Amino acid sequence: MATAAIAGDDSRLPYRPVETPLLRQLKPGLRFHEEVALNAEPPVSLLDHAITPIDFFFIRNNGELPETGTEQDWQLAIDGEVERPRVWTVAGLKERFETVTITAVLECAGNGRSQLEPATDGLQWGLGAVGCAHWTGVRLADVLEDAGVKPSAVYTGHHSPDRQIGKPEKEALSRGLPIVKALAPETLIAFGMNGEELPRLHGGPLRIVAPGYPGSAWQKWLDRISLRPQEHDGEKMRGTDYRLPIRPVGPGEPLDPANFAVITDMPVKSLISAPAEGFAAKRGERFKVSGFAWSGAVPLAGVAISSDGGANWQDVPLQPGEGGFAWRRFEAEVTAERAGPIVVMARARDAAGNSQPLEPVWNPRGYCNNPVQRVGGTVIA
Ligand SMILES: Nc1nc2c(c(=O)[nH]1)N[C@H]1C(S)=C(S)[C@@H](COP(=O)(O)O)O[C@H]1N2
Ligand SMILES: [Mo]
Numbered sequence: 001m002a003t004a005a006i007a008g009d010d011s012r013l014p015y016r017p018v019e020t021p022l023l024r025q026l027k028p029g030l031r032f033h034e035e036v037a038l039n040a041e042p043p044v045s046l047l048d049h050a051i052t053p054i055d056f057f058f059i060r061n062n063g064e065l066p067e068t069g070t071e072q073d074w075q076l077a078i079d080g081e082v083e084r085p086r087v088w089t090v091a092g093l094k095e096r097f098e099t100v101t102i103t104a105v106l107e108c109a110g111n112g113r114s115q116l117e118p119a120t121d122g123l124q125w126g127l128g129a130v131g132c133a134h135w136t137g138v139r140l141a142d143v144l145e146d147a148g149v150k151p152s153a154v155y156t157g158h159h160s161p162d163r164q165i166g167k168p169e170k171e172a173l174s175r176g177l178p179i180v181k182a183l184a185p186e187t188l189i190a191f192g193m194n195g196e197e198l199p200r201l202h203g204g205p206l207r208i209v210a211p212g213y214p215g216s217a218w219q220k221w222l223d224r225i226s227l228r229p230q231e232h233d234g235e236k237m238r239g240t241d242y243r244l245p246i247r248p249v250g251p252g253e254p255l256d257p258a259n260f261a262v263i264t265d266m267p268v269k270s271l272i273s274a275p276a277e278g279f280a281a282k283r284g285e286r287f288k289v290s291g292f293a294w295s296g297a298v299p300l301a302g303v304a305i306s307s308d309g310g311a312n313w314q315d316v317p318l319q320p321g322e323g324g325f326a327w328r329r330f331e332a333e334v335t336a337e338r339a340g341p342i343v344v345m346a347r348a349r350d351a352a353g354n355s356q357p358l359e360p361v362w363n364p365r366g367y368c369n370n371p372v373q374r375v376g377g378t379v380i381a
Helices: 020-026 090-096 138-148
Strands: 075-080 086-089 099-107 130-141 157-160 169-173 188-193 208-209 222-227 243-245 260-262 269-274 279-282 286-296 300-306 315-316 328-335 340-350 373-380
Touching: 075 130, 075 138, 086 138, 090 188, 099 188, 099 208, 130 138, 138 188, 157 269, 269 340, 269 373, 286 300, 286 340, 300 328, 315 328
Parallel strands: 075 222, 279 373
Antiparallel strands: 075 086, 099 130, 130 188, 157 222, 188 208, 243 260, 269 286, 286 328, 300 315, 300 340, 340 373
């Protein structure tokens, strides 16, 4: 068991399970969910950075943290619908393929689920299951092309050693990507995050980076990629898992699995990271509203702010982002005109004409929740 002081850095952790209290010390600012699996999110105020520091980055696990051994021992197998099955070491990948870095938002499809009424199954995330980081690795396309993608390959299936809580025979999660996304230049097998070695908590030694796709598609502790002749059907790929209804389904209505499609691109969204809920401002004085806007495959088009609970909206400039998959910062000055309660809101829109809904839109599993956030405060005379 590791006993050394480990706050903020898990690169010194042995690649074997350690006790949850020690893992909690790694990210002291986060709120840990009361679950057996390790899940934690930052308060929104810790997300006021263009690049989310690793210490503030949420953690999402569907199962037990796996025993992963050392990076030197790690192996990644490529098999299924390929001409030449392969087995790679991390060093081998780095030596053989070009290393690239991409800035991308990672957001859990369940982020914001706690806003839904009636509540749905699943972890009751606040608004913090999102972050934007620098991801370094090799292109998944390069690795697959080296193995020779057969024309029969339509999907990837990703595998990892983590197992469901109390069910050692069952993978915790085994998701995949449509072959077009697997071969897209932004999709990586990553070994670095924010210029550091990819932390074990974030899937080190190797994870999938699938910019614009839900976090569930960003397989951690990747040790096998199997090319599939059909949509992958691994753990959490079936039924209503990480799927949205094609035709809307209301609370309590029966669920027909045929009416559900796998979530691919995430919807347009924004986050106000300052001021924080419960803020105080002085009448007649200006205060700063800042945050970020992002979108999945469809480019971001703009963001508007309201400081009167949604009666009036004003477009605010978006700072340039680091490429199409990073979030973009906005900073605006607002004057508090009247004493009393105040509600600040931000609403992002994408190039296809989609805007964040003003109210949450319910779906059976509470995914892809992107309503306009309301930050309440008080204006003091
Ligand atoms: N092997 C494995 N990969 C996984 C998961 C998991 O439980 N096991 N959870 C997924 C989900 S649902 C999310 S949102 C992201 C979270 O990544 P993070 O913990 O680095 O923030 O990892 C994904 N990759
Ligand atoms: Mo997730």
